[in-house]
Amino acid sequence: MSLAQEAKHGTLEAALENVETQLGKVLSAIAASVASVADTLRTASTSETGTSNALGDKQLVADVAADSCVFAALRACGAVELASSEEQPADHELGGSGYSVAFDPLDGSSIIGANWAVGSIFGVWRGRGFVGRSAREQVAAAYAVYGPKTLLVVARRVAAAEVAARQGRQHVVQEFVLLPSGAWQLSRADVRIPESKKCFASANLRATADNAAYRQLVLGWMEERYTLRYSGGLVPDLHHILAKGGGVFCNPTSPTCPAKLRCLYETFPLALITEAAGGSSHDGRGSALDGRLEAHDQRGPLCLGSTAEVAKCLPAMLAGL
Structure with missing residues (x-):
């Protein structure tokens, strides 16, 4: 079949x-x-x-x-x-x-x-x-x-x-x-994420106050006329990427805005789904799938979506660590 x-x-x-x-x-x-x-x-x-x-x-x-x-x-x-x-x-x-x-x-x-x-x-x-x-x-x-x-x-x-x-x-x-x-x-039957699409979901925007790389990333998205699709819900924001043919969800951190997403309950499963569909994930160090759980409450930043779009987010992800 x-x-x-x-x-x-x-x-x-x-x-x-x-x-x-x-x-x-x-x-x-x-x-x-x-x-x-x-x-x-x-x-x-x-x-x-x-x-x-x-x-x-x-x-x-x-x-x-x-x-x-x-x-x-x-x-x-x-x-x-x-x-x-x-x-x-x-x-x-x-x-x-x-x-x-x-x-x-x-x-x-x-x-x-x-x-x-x-x-x-x-x-x-x-x-x-x-x-x-x-x-x-x-x-x-x-x-x-x-x-x-x-x-x-x-x-x-x-x-x-x-x-x-x-x-x-x-x-x-x-x-x-x-x-x-x-x-x-x-x-x-076979959900796939394309390489690139000009669509973004910018979570934890408060971090732009002291994460200059994230601030520049958001400005770059707007200057390049990306479409904003952000609901404040992690699952529907990721699903928009899978349903509408690409884009990126980006949730970096900063010194005053630490990570809130739980690795065990949120970032690990969604990273698997994203990468299994041909997209990429990143936790500031590399693929979120390479993360290892140290405690149930372990938290971390997260970027998910089209591979080319995730790559553009790496400076903001790294700056927040």
């Missing part, structure tokens, strides 16, 4: 037919959790709970509800040994066997009150645990976008039976849309 035929007729179940059984269970559980979160968000309160998670972030009722949905789905699948979430940043035994999953149940909760698109992020490692492991060890990663449509984008290693169709690539990135029936329909 050609890639075009896959996109027209495929389902999530069909896309996972060649995937190792336990990993297939994990990815199916992630999809089930996203459907559950999407349903929950229709009525979940966006008010604060009055509590903060262990990382110091104020929690919304919606954050807690989404976290519960994901843990329940992962626990039920029988293939997850350990899981860790941004809301509960420790290793939690889930009783399964085969994989460990780290996730941000509701990325962008600060903009959910405005009814803007938000997301969820997932990283999957074979075996037990996260600390001491590199981002490149992930066997799969995914994100969900909760907007007019609920979308799930999955990056995974190519199975042996798929190598010919994928032209020898090690990973494939696929997009699925949640149907009213609750089924997941394959909408794009």
Whole structure:
């Protein structure tokens, strides 16, 4: 079956037919959790709970509800040994066997009150645990976008039976849309990021006050008539790059504006998805996939997108370290 035929007729179940059984269970559980979160968000309160998670972030009722949905789905699948979430940043035994999953149940909760698109992020490692492991060890990663449509984008290693169709690539990135029936329909069978596009999302703009290279980068984008596409939500901003044919998301730091993005729950999984789609990632030192986790709360700068556009951001990324 050609890639075009896959996109027209495929389902999530069909896309996972060649995937190792336990990993297939994990990815199916992630999809089930996203459907559950999407349903929950229709009525979940966006008010604060009055509590903060262990990382110091104020929690919304919606954050807690989404976290519960994901843990329940992962626990039920029988293939997850350990899981860790941004809301509960420790290793939690889930009783399964085969994989460990780290996730941000509701990325962008600060903009959910405005009814803007938000997301969820997932990283999957074979075996037990996260600390001491590199981002490149992930066997799969995914994100969900909760907007007019609920979308799930999955990056995974190519199975042996798929190598010919994928032209020898090690990973494939696929997009699925949640149907009213609750089924997941394959909408794009092979998501790719082109080399360059004049489109940017400039996060952490406060850093331009004492990161001169970042200030010059932003001015350069404007002088070259780049299009600004920035929502304040990491997942929808990255998805715009994958959906609209390129661009760059840039989140450098400065002495007064340190990194906020968590490596385990945000930067590592999204770096895998970006690079698997043919783009680039950078954390100020090199590919974000070469990062190794030292602690659950480890944070870092991040640049994602078209390879040529990421290369233009390196002075700003380096200046912030």
